[in-house]
Amino acid sequence: xxxxxxxxxxxxxxxxxxxxxxxxxxxxxxxxxxxxxxxxxxxxxxxxxxxxxxxxxxxxxxxxxxxxxxxxxxxxxxxxxxxxxxxxxxxxxxxxxxxxxxxxxxxxxxxxxxxxxxxxxxxxxxxxxxxxxxxxxxxxxxxxxxxxxxxxxxxxxxxxxxxxxxxxxxxxxxxxxxxxxxxxxxxxxxxxxxxxxxxxxxxxxxxxxxxxxxxxxxxxxxxxxxxxxxxxxxxxx
Ligand code: SAH
Numbered sequence: 001x002x003x004x005x006x007x008x009x010x011x012x013x014x015x016x017x018x019x020x021x022x023x024x025x026x027x028x029x030x031x032x033x034x035x036x037x038x039x040x041x042x043x044x045x046x047x048x049x050x051x052x053x054x055x056x057x058x059x060x061x062x063x064x065x066x067x068x069x070x071x072x073x074x075x076x077x078x079x080x081x082x083x084x085x086x087x088x089x090x091x092x093x094x095x096x097x098x099x100x101x102x103x104x105x106x107x108x109x110x111x112x113x114x115x116x117x118x119x120x121x122x123x124x125x126x127x128x129x130x131x132x133x134x135x136x137x138x139x140x141x142x143x144x145x146x147x148x149x150x151x152x153x154x155x156x157x158x159x160x161x162x163x164x165x166x167x168x169x170x171x172x173x174x175x176x177x178x179x180x181x182x183x184x185x186x187x188x189x190x191x192x193x194x195x196x197x198x199x200x201x202x203x204x205x206x207x208x209x210x211x212x213x214x215x216x217x218x219x220x221x222x223x224x225x226x227x228x229x230x231x232x233x234x235x236x237x
Contacts, residue, residue: 003033003157004083004108006076007146008069010051010115012037014143023161024154033154034108036076040064043072052116062116066123069112073127077110085129087112087119088142088149092131097172099132100152111149113142169209175224179212 007015015037016028027033044051045068052062077085086109093099103109112119112129124131134145155161171178182193196208217224 001107002031003104003106003153005033005035005111005150005153006083006108007035007037007111007113007143008040008072008076009037009113009141009143009146010040011113011141011143012039015147017143017147019147019150019154024151027154027157027160032157032160033150035150038072038076040069040072043075044068055117060117064114064116064119064123066120066126069119069123070127073110073112073123081110082106083108083110085110085112085127086149087114087124087129087131088134088145089114089118089131090133090136090138092133094133094135095149095152097152100149101156103149104153104156109153111142111146113146115141169213172224174213176213176217177221177224179209179216 009015016024016035019025019028019035024033028035041049041051044065050065051068052064055061055063073085077083084103084106088111123129132145132149134148139145169178182197186193186198194208196204199205
């Protein structure tokens with residue numbers, strides 16, 4: 001049936017956005033994934049259809065109301081919906097490739113996009129929202145974060161990447177950053193492609209790539225190695 005995403009947002013016109021083109025666009029066309037955007041405001045009541053209000057305790061900005069958001073969630077995701085409910089949030093657990101793979105192997109996701117100062121804490125608890133962050137910086141809304149999460153999920157769905165192998169060496173998949181890439185021309189502004197890559201020796205190429213990946217990870221992301229080096233499934237070298 002494919003991966004089914006329902007996005008709750010105040011700006012449904014931001015979807016499918018870039019997911020409508022290229023790799024993800026073709027996946028949506030084929031029905032490998034669906035992305036449905038639902039306007040939270042459609043679930044507001046009263047003359048002014050207010051979705052937000054001032055923060056209890058005072059301070060700047062506005063907060064998304066829990067009753068409106070809960071109604072929106074309940075309308076798209078009944079209690080027996082097997083899909084996880086996510087809230088894009090800078091306070092969330094950082095998104096990882098492992099979580100991306102997990103989500104991709106499931107039935108889909110309900111994704112809430114915050115705006116303003118964020119959402120009322122009570123609806124996070126009452127609807128069991130899993131807070132996910134895409135990095136240590138603050139966006140003006142959860143929509144770009146949801147698009148990024150969905151981009152990462154859709155590209156690892158079965159059949160989406162043309163060459164199935166092209167995912168396996170990539171950054172984070174083995175707990176390392178990926179080795180550098182080269183292509184023609186053989187010489188570019190006096191720089192040559194490393195000789196080993198054109199040697200035809202597959203074992204030497206594989207060793208070189210592994211070595212470069214390790215070097216790069218040590219230099220740029222030593223934090224990744226702390227977990228990698230204890231992983232039992234790493235090839236011995
Ligand atoms: N006052 C909040 C920030 C609100 S930003 C705080 O300091 O934590 C408004 C909305 O943008 C958030 O509700 C969230 O949905 C989204 N957002 C902002 N930064 C994000 C990030 N790094 N990852 C995921 N979502 C983010």
